[in-house]
Amino acid sequence: DVKVTQSSRYLVKRTGEKVFLECVQDMDHENMFWYRQDPGLGLRLIYFSYDVKMKEKGDIPEGYSVSREKKERFSLILESASTNQTSMYLCASSPPPLGDNEQFFGPGTRLTVL
């Protein structure tokens, strides 16, 4: 059974804190993605990775960075959290080819920045 897990289901942080969101997949997928989902705005891509140590910016990378040191793990980092980063964060993975295959989503992390 395919699985994408995220480190926290709910997270509350303060403005200015450094925040780490972790995502792990057990499907040996090359591609991994970080999205945020906000009411009225839909799913928006923050960053994606198509291989270990490889990353590409998505549509809204500002204020975020990522790390992929191992194939199964993709981390999203908020360098200095701000209230406008309060959102639902979804991680996904997919096999190749990039963009042409099903994405498997994790359960999401609802982040609140106070």
Next chain:
Amino acid sequence: QKEVEQNSGPLSVPEGAIASLNCTYSDRGSQSFFWYRQYSGKSPELIMSIYSNGDKEDGRFTAQLNKASQYVSLLIRDSQPSDSATYLCAVNTGGAGSYQLTFGKGTKLSVIP
């Protein structure tokens, strides 16, 4: 900006009826098309993918693609209350092997018992 448009709904249909969900996209070069279902408070899961013009059927679900008119639709036959969810259309506009997947904002479907 490459766009994917969906009617936000809510779309209400009676149980047993056909639900028709539509999606239009702006980029003629789009190659891959996906429908995801998202229950409230849950993450999206794939319902159908379609890559060629025409219809693709899977159980009660049929995806229809018309590249000339730049629309993709999802039909749900014999709708059930368990089909009540938000349906997301996703389009890869980047061409084979590249990644520019754009999601629509979703259509909320409500199936009335």
